[in-house]
Amino acid sequence: MPILTETFSLSSGHAIPKIGFGTWQIPEGAEAYDAVAEALRVGYRHIDSALAYGNERSVGRAIRDSGVPREEVYITTKLPAEIKDAKGAREAFETSAANLDLGVVDLWLIHAPWPWQDMGSDHRAGNIEVWKVFEELHAAGRVRSIGVSNFDVEDLESLASGTxxxxxxxxxxxxxxxxxxxxxxxxxxxAILVEGYSPLATGKLLEDDRLAGIAGKYGKSVAQLSIRYLLEKDVLPLPKSVTPERIAANAQLDFDLDTDDVAVLDQLSNAVD
Structure with a gap:
């Protein structure tokens, strides 16, 4: 699957594989280990985790055991959303780095601009304080690239004002x-790369007859069409599954969508729940 060897270029100067394997809601232990091991076996080279997922140890062990050279695997993890102070950020990074046990972290993200239990609350000052730790670890070479998650334009502009x-x-x-x-x-x-999580809307897209009709033209599934659409928009998809057949199928994206079909999907953009 050649698409698994393609990359986007980040403004940090590093390359990132165009498809990531998501591990949200995959429990620590055999389930996370086996899913990541299978993803690596079929050719994924980009694994996305988070301290809050609770599965970093299994993710790291699966990568170490895979036989794939460390430099060929791109690993992302995230600072928990509720941590908005420098001390907490440094401690969380050390925890993640120890859990993964993979050396340098390729990408570290602020998981959200606010704690999940208080979505929309104002933590602009805390995000700036935390981001300065991100800058510090990036400058020290402990993290190759740094970023955010779930930030909107206002959040991004606020961060830029103090960093x-x-x-x-x-x-x-x-x-x-x-x-x-x-x-x-x-x-x-x-020049901020957009990564898209939940590219299948946690499964809701799979029952859409309109998408099934378009996917059928290419001999592809709705899942494959939906994930490919992100790539057409220069958005990096992060599909997730624990089923070996689906893990493989979600990366079978070596096809292009016709311009007319992309336009139809664009028009559906506000019509799919």
Whole structure:
């Protein structure tokens, strides 16, 4: 699957594989280990985790045991959303680095601009304080690239007002019907790569007959069509599965969508729940 060897270029100067394997909601232990091991076996070279997922140890062990050279695997993890102080950020990074046990972290993200239990609350000062730790660890070479997740334009502009390094990545919820056009355009105008999590809308897209009709033209599944759409928009998809057949199928994206079909999917963007 050649698409698994293709990369996007980050403003940090590093390359990132165009498809990532997501591990959200995959429990620590055999389930996370086996899923990551299978993803690596079929050719994924980009694994996305987070301290809050609770599965970093299994993710790191699967990578170490895979036989794939460390330099060929791109690993992302995230600072928990509720941590908004420098001391907490440094401690969390050391925890993640120890859990993964992979040396340098390729990408570290602020998981959200606010704690999950208080979404929308104002933590602009805390995000700036935390980001300065990100800049410090990036400058020290302990993290190759740094970024954010779930930040909108206002959050990004607030961060820029008190920091030096523009985030290299913004990981946001992104799928047909939820393309966050304002945030996406801002990021692409500021050389911030957009990563899209939940590219299948946690499965909701799979039952859409309109998408099934388009996918059928290419001999592909709705899942494959939906993930490919992100790549057509220069958004990095992060599909997730624990089923070996689906792990492989989600990366079978070596096809291009016709311009007319992309336009139809664009029009569906506000019509899919």
């Amino acid at each position: 030096e390094v523009t985030p290299h990545v913004n990981q946001i919820r992104w799928f047909i019907g939820n393309t966050q056009p304002e945030t996406t355009a801002y990021c692409q105008d500021h």
